[in-house]
Amino acid sequence: xxxxxxxxxxxxxxxxxxxxxxxxxxxxxxxxxxxxxxxxxxxxxxxxxxxxxxxxxxxxxxxxxxxxxxxxxxxxxxxxxxxxxxxxxxxxxxxxxxxxxxxxxxxxxxxxxxxxxxxxxxxxxxxxxxxxxxxxxxxxxxxxxxxxxxxxxxxxxxxxxxxxxxxxxxxxxxxxxxxxxxxxxxxxxxxxxxxxxxxxxxxxxxxxxxxxxxxxxxxxxxxxxxxxxxxxxxxxxxxxxxxxxxxxxxxxxxxxxxxxxxxxxxxxxxxxxxxxxxxxxxxxxxxxxxxxxxxxxxxxxxxxxxxxxxxxxxxxxxxxxxxxxxxxxxxxxxxxxxxxxxxxxxxxxxxxxxxxxxxxxxxxxxxxxx
Amino acid sequence: xxxxxxxxxxxxxxxxxxxxxxxxxxxxxxxxxxxxxxxxxxxxxxxxxxxxxxxxxxxxxxxxxxxxxxxxxxxxxxxxxxxxxxxxxxxxxxxxxxxxxxxxxxxxxxxxxxxxxxxxxxxxxxxxxxxxxxxxxxxxxxxxxxxxxxxxxxxxxxxxxxxxxxxxxxxxxxxxxxxxxxxxxxxxxxxxxxxxxxxxxxxxxxxxxxxxxxxxxxxxxxxxxxxxxxxxxxxxxxxxxxxxxxxxxxxxxxxxxxxxxxxxxxxxxxxxxxxxxxxxxxxxxxxxxxxxxxxxxxxxxxxxxxxxxxxxxxxxxxxxxxxxxxxxxxxxxxxxxxxxxxxxxxxxxxxxxxxxxxxxxxxxxxxxxx
Numbered sequence: 001x002x003x004x005x006x007x008x009x010x011x012x013x014x015x016x017x018x019x020x021x022x023x024x025x026x027x028x029x030x031x032x033x034x035x036x037x038x039x040x041x042x043x044x045x046x047x048x049x050x051x052x053x054x055x056x057x058x059x060x061x062x063x064x065x066x067x068x069x070x071x072x073x074x075x076x077x078x079x080x081x082x083x084x085x086x087x088x089x090x091x092x093x094x095x096x097x098x099x100x101x102x103x104x105x106x107x108x109x110x111x112x113x114x115x116x117x118x119x120x121x122x123x124x125x126x127x128x129x130x131x132x133x134x135x136x137x138x139x140x141x142x143x144x145x146x147x148x149x150x151x152x153x154x155x156x157x158x159x160x161x162x163x164x165x166x167x168x169x170x171x172x173x174x175x176x177x178x179x180x181x182x183x184x185x186x187x188x189x190x191x192x193x194x195x196x197x198x199x200x201x202x203x204x205x206x207x208x209x210x211x212x213x214x215x216x217x218x219x220x221x222x223x224x225x226x227x228x229x230x231x232x233x234x235x236x237x238x239x240x241x242x243x244x245x246x247x248x249x250x251x252x253x254x255x256x257x258x259x260x261x262x263x264x265x266x267x268x269x270x271x272x273x274x275x276x277x278x279x280x281x282x283x284x285x286x287x288x289x290x291x292x293x294x295x296x297x298x299x300x301x302x303x304x305x306x307x308x309x310x311x312x313x314x315x316x317x318x319x320x321x322x323x324x325x326x327x328x329x330x331x332x333x334x335x336x337x338x339x340x341x342x343x344x345x346x347x348x349x350x351x352x353x354x355x356x357x358x359x360x361x362x363x364x365x366x367x368x369x370x
Numbered sequence: 371x372x373x374x375x376x377x378x379x380x381x382x383x384x385x386x387x388x389x390x391x392x393x394x395x396x397x398x399x400x401x402x403x404x405x406x407x408x409x410x411x412x413x414x415x416x417x418x419x420x421x422x423x424x425x426x427x428x429x430x431x432x433x434x435x436x437x438x439x440x441x442x443x444x445x446x447x448x449x450x451x452x453x454x455x456x457x458x459x460x461x462x463x464x465x466x467x468x469x470x471x472x473x474x475x476x477x478x479x480x481x482x483x484x485x486x487x488x489x490x491x492x493x494x495x496x497x498x499x500x501x502x503x504x505x506x507x508x509x510x511x512x513x514x515x516x517x518x519x520x521x522x523x524x525x526x527x528x529x530x531x532x533x534x535x536x537x538x539x540x541x542x543x544x545x546x547x548x549x550x551x552x553x554x555x556x557x558x559x560x561x562x563x564x565x566x567x568x569x570x571x572x573x574x575x576x577x578x579x580x581x582x583x584x585x586x587x588x589x590x591x592x593x594x595x596x597x598x599x600x601x602x603x604x605x606x607x608x609x610x611x612x613x614x615x616x617x618x619x620x621x622x623x624x625x626x627x628x629x630x631x632x633x634x635x636x637x638x639x640x641x642x643x644x645x646x647x648x649x650x651x652x653x654x655x656x657x658x659x660x661x662x663x664x665x666x667x668x669x670x671x672x673x674x675x676x677x678x679x680x681x682x683x684x685x686x687x688x689x690x691x692x693x694x695x696x697x698x699x700x701x702x703x704x705x706x707x708x709x710x711x712x713x714x715x716x717x718x719x720x721x722x723x724x725x726x727x728x729x730x731x732x733x734x735x736x737x738x739x740x
Contacts, residue, residue, distance in 0.1 A: 051605055051730060052737040180645045180712075200579040208645055209570040209579040211600030211609065212709040216645055230581030235421055238612035239581065242734060243605050275550045275578055275586055284675075305654075305677070339582040342550075360421060364612060367422040368738045 053238070054246040056361060062224040063247030066172060066192055067151060068125050070094030071358055074174075074195070074226055076251025077129020077153055078203060078336065079103075080325040081262050084112045086350075088119035089259035091126045093351035098127040098153060101140035109140060113147045125150045127174075132157025141165060153195060156204055156287075163189045174226065176249075178206025183217040183225075191223060195249050198229025202252050202290050202338035205229075205280070211243070218244025232340035234360020241361075252338040253357075257350040263328030266335060273341035282317075285310055292335035296320055423608070424594075424616040426731060432594040433617030436542060436562055437521060438495050440464030441728055444544075444565070444596055446621025447499020447523055448573060448706065449473075450695040451632050454482045456720075458489035459629035461496045463721035468497040468523060471510035479510060483517045495520045497544075502527025511535060523565060526574055526657075533559045544596065546619075548576025553587040553595075564591060565619050568599025572622050572660050572708035575599075575650070581613070588614025602710035604730020611731075620727075622708040627720040633698030636705060643711035652687075655680055662705035666690055 056072065058064035063072035073095040075082065079102035087097030099112055116126055128149045130140045133156045141162055144152050148169075154162055155176040166173050167190050175186040176195040183194050196217040198210030206213075210229040218225045227240035228249035240248050254260060256267050269292050279293045281300035284307070291297055296316070303313050317334065324333025348356070426442065428434040433442035443465040445452065449472035457467030469482055486496055498519045500510045503526045511532055514522050522536055525546040536543050537560050545556040546565040553564050566587040568580030576583075580599040588595045597610035598619035610618050624630060626637050639662050649663045651670035654677070661667055666686070673683050687704065694703025718726070 051734050053608075053734060198579065198581060200582050208709060209568065209600060210581040211568065211579065211606065212570050212712065213645070215603070215605045216712055230579060233585070235585045235613050236581065238423075239609035242608035242612055275583070307675070307677070339578060342582065342586055364421050364423060365738055368735055 051244065053241045053365070056237075056241070056358060056365070061246060063193060063226060066224065067096050068123075069096050071354055072226075072247035073354060073357070074098065074127070074153070074247065074249040075254050076201075076203075076228065076249050077101075077127075077155065077176075078251050078255070079131070080321050081255060081260065081336075082129065083261060084115035084119060086254060086257065086260045087126050088116045088124075089257065089350040090254065090354070091116075091124040092119070092121050093349070093354050095350075095354050096125060096127055096151060098129050098151075100129045100131075101134070101136065101143070102129075102131060103134050103136050104140070106136065106139040106143050109136075109143050110147065113143065113149065117147075127151035127153055127172075129153045129155060130162065131155050132159060132162070144171065145169060159186060159191070160189050163191060176228065177217070178208060178213070180216050180220045183221050187221045187223050193224045193226060193247075194221060195226040195228050196245070197249070198227075199288075199290075200339040201229035202278070202341075203336040205288055205290050207288075210240070214240060214243035214245050229338065230340050232338075232343040232357075234357050234362075234364055236340070237357060237361040238364045250357075252340050253344055253353060254350065255337065256344050256347045257353055258347055259350055262325045265328030265330050266324050266333070267347055269330050269335050270337055270341045270344050271346070273337065273344070275339070275342045277341060278337060278339050282313070285313060289334075289336065290338060292330075292337045292341065294333075294335060295331045296334060421614065423611045423735070426607075426611070426728060426735070431616060433563060433596060436594065437466050438493075439466050441724055442596075442617035443724060443727070444468065444497070444523070444617065444619040445624050446571075446573075446598065446619050447471075447497075447501075447525065447546075448621050448625070449501070450691050451625060451630065451706075452499065453631060454485035454489060456624060456627065456630045457496050458486045458494075459627065459720040460624065460724070461486075461494040462489070462491050463719075463724045465720075465724050466495060466497055466521060468499050468521075470499045470501075471504070471506065471513070472499075472501060473504050473506050474510070476506065476509040476513050479506075479513050480517065483513065483519065487517075497521035497523055497542075499523045499525060500532065501525050502529060502532070514541065515539060529556060529561070530559050533561060546598065547587070548578060548583070550586050550590045553591050557591045557593050561593060563594045563596060563617075565596040565598050566615070567619070568597075569658075569660075570709040571599035572648075572711075573706040575658050575660050577658075580610070584610060584613035584615050600708065600710050602708075602713040602727075604727050604732075604734055606710070607727060607731040608734045622710050623714055623723060623727075624720065625707065626714050626717045627723055628717055629720055632695045635698030635700050636694055636703075637717055639700050639705050640707055640711045640714050641716070643707065643714070645709070645712045647711060648707060648709050652683070655683060659704075659706065660708060662700075662707045662711065664703075664705060665701045666704060 055061050061072045071094045075090040075098050077098045077100040079100045082100035087099045090097035128144050151172045153174045159175045172192045174193045176197050177183045196213050198213050199205040214227045224246040226247040226249050227245035231248045232253040278290050279297040280288045282289045284304040320334035323329040324335045425431050431442045441464045445460040445468050447468045447470040449470045452470035457469045460467035498514050521542045523544045529545045542562045544563045546567050547553045566583050568583050569575040584597045594616040596617040596619050597615035601618045602623040648660050649667040650658045652659045654674040690704035693699040694705045
């Protein structure tokens with residue numbers, strides 16, 4: 001027999017230890033981490049990890065407790081899409097709404113945050129997503145500090161410096177990660193939770209799918225894990241929680257919420273999308289992006305196949321997200337969307353989206369109890 | 371409000387109807403399929419689909435009843451890997467073992483089937499996987515008929531002719547599909563069940579991930595759905611069932627079963643694999659394949675990036691699966707594997723793999739009940 005080995009717990013000594021402070025996920029310890037090899041062999045043959053499905057109830061759910069939300073759901077930080085209107089609608093409906101800083105100039109971003117605050121009901125939290133590789137990331141950080149944004153999610157890069165600046169101020173920081181190594185790193189750096197994003201998600205993506213990423217990260221870190229990528233209904237919530245998540249991040253489904261201000265053509269494209277309607281472009285540049293297939297993605301594919309210069313490929317993308325979101329150009333706009341677009345069939349108020357998703361999830365779990 | 375629309379039920383009139391014959395999944399009807407638009411709006415706002423998690427118990431599970439197995443688990447039809455030893459071990463352990471016909475000459479395939487029969491305990495079923503695009507597919511079909519193979523799974527192509535030949539003989543036929551359209555087509559053609567395979571799987575893959583493929587197919591067809599891709603433990607089973615599956619197909623995890631006769635180097639490579647250890651090659655040829663990263667995949671990537679002729683890319687692959695499986699060449703062999711390799715930590719008897727996975731799943735569900 002080959003020596004058993006727990007790949008998700010060989011780095012970092014404490015990650016495999018179940019914490020008394022984590023009632024929702026009381027034991028994520030892999031039995032194969034036992035150091036003594038004979039024990040490891042024995043325990044590997046002993047069926048049954050003590051995995052559990054975390055509670056969806058706010059009082060027992062670590063994500064709800066951390067964020068002060070009614071439901072353990074975060075709205076994705078979609079560039080151009082995630083503005084004050086969407087964020088406040090999601091937060092007012094009991095989730096965590098997020099404004100995407102993207103490459104927004106700081107003065108515009110400040111206006112957006114003030115608008116969100118004016119739209120939020122008393123006591124509702126909201127968040128700011130900062131793309132770390134954006135040229136305006138540092139400026140967005142200072143805006144977050146100035147306006148005491150309660151939650152910051154980060155993407156595309158190492159959030160170390162941001163954690164150092166924000167944690168002493170009491171800001172909750174939740175990085176989006178796409179690998180186990182990243183998850184372990186941000187936990188060490190002091191992240192409050194982590195969003196594990198599978199490659200079925202829309203926009204900038206990694207390579208691992210939700211089905212394999214969520215359980216590995218859930219097992220590798222003690223902080224709560226939020227599952228992103230492919231979640232659009234109650235089935236997805238229960239699956240995410242079965243894989244070890246304690247919350248979900250949902251992007252594509254919220255594009256089709258009534259309060260989302262994207263051009264109606266964009267919403268219609270998501271509604272019309274079927275299972276194989278998305279494409280991945282930008283792989284050759286090292287930063288793959290998932291969008292709905294159209295003339296733009298076909299042209300990207302042609303340039304990438306022909307090994308066009310990176311500058312030419314990048315130039316093709318310039319202004320295309322704006323074209324989709326603002327102008328409703330579904331042919332040449334960048335219709336960023338996850339594979340879950342195929343499961344989005346209607347436009348509803350944010351509140352109805354959230355309550356329906358969690359009612360579905362609760363009904364599935366009630367069926368198990370029955 | 372945009373007209374609600376159920377994308378998974380617009381083709382085929384009966385697929386959205388819950389069947390009285392399907393107790394495990396009593397209602398997969400999407401409320402947004404209501405034809406009257408005012409009803410659709412109302413029901414879309416009414417939270418809660420009647421989705422349920424199918425029973426894992428053999429007497430209540432449609433896959434167990436169909437196959438006559440103790441557990442709703444099918445072993446993947448991995449070329450070169452899935453032989454008589456592996457198939458009989460999995461079947462004797464209560465799952466459905468599968469022999470991969472791949473490109474095996476018919477006389478050798480017959481020997482393999484006879485060997486499996488000699489190793490099987492009385493009353494245990496087994497299956498044959500036929501790659502429809504293989505030059506030996508028709509010959510494999512005749513072998514299946516001659517030896518009364520109880521179950522045939524098919525991959526990579528349209529199984530219409532095979533269903534016509536096999537169904538009158540009472541053979542259970544379960545195609546592997548990667549899209550909703552394929553699933554609907556094979557249901558119409560008379561398939562007994564369908565295996566929905568996400569792109570996190572190893573070997574030949576599609577583009578949709580398990581997280582989005584399984585729920586769409588479960589909703590689109592009435593026959594039971596088996597979830598494949600990314601399932602390696604009990605968390606994966608519960609997630610798959612939450613997404614609407616009534617069984618799982620597992621490949622990579624069974625490479626590391628004691629009875630699997632692949633070279634020990636291959637097993638060690640799977641055990642050593644981490645989250646980002648796989649690569650996809652062959653995309654430019656239109657038939658992507660997932661393997662563990664090594665010199666071979668790097669060379670594939672180089673040829674594909676350089677737009678080498680298809681013949682040159684195909685020539686590179688020739689004999690490489692044999693090199694991995696038989697010779698244990700981990701540098702230049704084709705180490706086909708799913709992303710779930712990162713979750714495979716030990717080599718166990720097939721029986722222990724299966725009982726552990728289902729004990730884990732039962733424990734997770736028991737936690738929900740508690």
